[in-house]
Amino acid sequence: MHAFDVLGDPVRRRILELLAEGEQTSGAVSAVIQEEFGISQPAVSQHLRVLRENGFTAVRAEGTRRLYSVDSTPLREVDVWLERFRGFWNQRLDALATEIARGKRERRQGSPGSPNAPTGRTPTRKEK
């Protein structure tokens, strides 16, 4: 299974965002996700299992609790996949700089269209 297949779900992405901030109990993760996405504890647990089984998280027991931490190794796969597109970004930035320089020289045109601002936070399923 490819990393993108795992990350194709907004709940799992959100879980990883939460774990990126630091190790957390299953219950704490579940509380946030239940609140944000309006799904049940077993649903969250299933997502945790997908992440665990695909290497995105590590888990250790502490009494009755399970503490989950992120394992970012599989995310390298995403980064590697992105590599083929990074050249395009640089080209577009170069083109934009050229356009701005031309705009300053000519002093007649309106401002160029601003690039898309990426989403700051993953939208919840409720918002879709």
Added chain:
Amino acid sequence: MHAFDVLGDPVRRRILELLAEGEQTSGAVSAVIQEEFGISQPAVSQHLRVLRENGFTAVRAEGTRRLYSVDSTPLREVDVWLERFRGFWNQRLDALATEIARGKRERRQGSPGSPNAPTGRTPTRKEK
């Protein structure tokens, strides 16, 4: 719709890989995808539409043909999302360097486990 939602499908990822190599006709893309994934022309066309409508590709007409090119802007969203995990990669590399140095000093241990090699090419749905 988040970029990861679009990229959560292996066909769409493969299409983008093909387009990253250069502009192509719908038909050419379709031929490769049909061969690799064993799906029909309309199925490929539907995926192209998802990509188009979510800004991942640009299309221009040339006679009866449609030429598709990649627009990598939405992929920035993926890159930004990845940002929070990059620190972890560096930590692991630092830890690995330390481990190797320790290994050389002690001269008694086997070689440390090698990191996961990322997949070179996206697996096809047939292979799953």
Added chain:
DNA sequence: GACTTATATAAGTCTACGCTGACATAGTGG
């Protein structure tokens, strides 16, 4: 106009996946 090629769209089918409620298992403390 009739025909061809190119490919997008429409309408219907099917199943994988994400969900649920119930409950099993593990651990703790009195």
Added chain:
DNA sequence: CCACTATGTCAGCGTAGACTTATATAAGTC
């Protein structure tokens, strides 16, 4: 031992999305 908390697992359900076949539309040729 019992009651409780924590959370993973089970079994079943519903639907979103990926698929199909049929065909509409666009462009070009003779």
